[in-house]
Amino acid sequence: METRSTEINRRNFLKYSAAGTAIASTASLTTAKSFSHDPMKSSNTKRPTCLFFDVNETLLDLNAMKSSVADALGGRADLLPLWFTTMLQYSLVSTVAGKYEDFGVIGAAAMRMVAKNNGLELSQKDALKSMAPIRTLPPHPDVAHSLQRIKDAGFRMVTLTNSSNAAVEAQMRNAGLADMFDERLSVEDIGLYKPHEHAYRWAARRMGVPASECMLIAAHGWDIAGALWAGWRGAFLARPGAQLYPLAESPEIVVPSLTGAADQLIEMRI
Secondary structure, eight states, X not given: OHHHHHHHHHHHXXXXXXXXXXXXXXXXXXXXXXXXXXXXXXXXXXXXXXXXXXXXXXXXXXXXXXXXXXXHXXXXXXXXXXXXXXXXXXXXXXXXXXXXXXXXXXXXXXXXXXXXXXXXXXOHHHHHHHTGGGGGOOBOTTHHHHHHHHHHTTOEEEEEESSOHHHHHHHHHHTTOGGGOSEEEEGGGTTOXXXXXXXXXXXXXXXXXXXXXXXXXXXXXXXXXXXXXXXXXXXXXXXXXXXXXXXSXXXXXXXXXXXXXXXXXXXXXX
């Protein structure tokens, strides 16, 4: 009996192990498929009704501001990624706690936190001063021509940013992009930062467009993830250092620049 029992146990082990392996293999394939990107997918897709463009890093080059912020942090350019993630973290803290503050004010406060952790003294006034170039940032080289192509193709175009209304107005004017967009939207109007789902739902309502007909174009994985989770479509600009969030689905457009996004958008059927 002991030998027979051992043989039965061995067979059961092999059976369940094989089943587990098959399930794991299927899950792996499913996961891989969900994160894969078919470059031809968007060319066979109906055009979105409204395109929403993130501003900072997506359209505008932050290098000028990065230099001044690095100077404020004692020349520590290596602290810039920590500063940006701290700023984003505390914008979400403000959103969750229901204590909205201007994005620039949060950015300056985050800079002071990073400075203090690295033995540097920095006042709120000096931190804000170092961020002043954000209003005069130039567009990335691929932006102006690509936006004009998209506009000429008949798309409805809107900016959607975490920056304040005053800041984005100055940014678009100084970058020479003000005439490209039908409207400028800022989360300042609702006091909830992206990627909170209500920020995207509010923007869709403001433009009178169903979520499924909205598309976000952004160079931030967290922004694209938020838009997709809110039922939007997405186009990710994989600018240097930008990555998609692996726990979210991949958007239908993944390209290194706005030039590639414009190509695919224009090819979509009307």
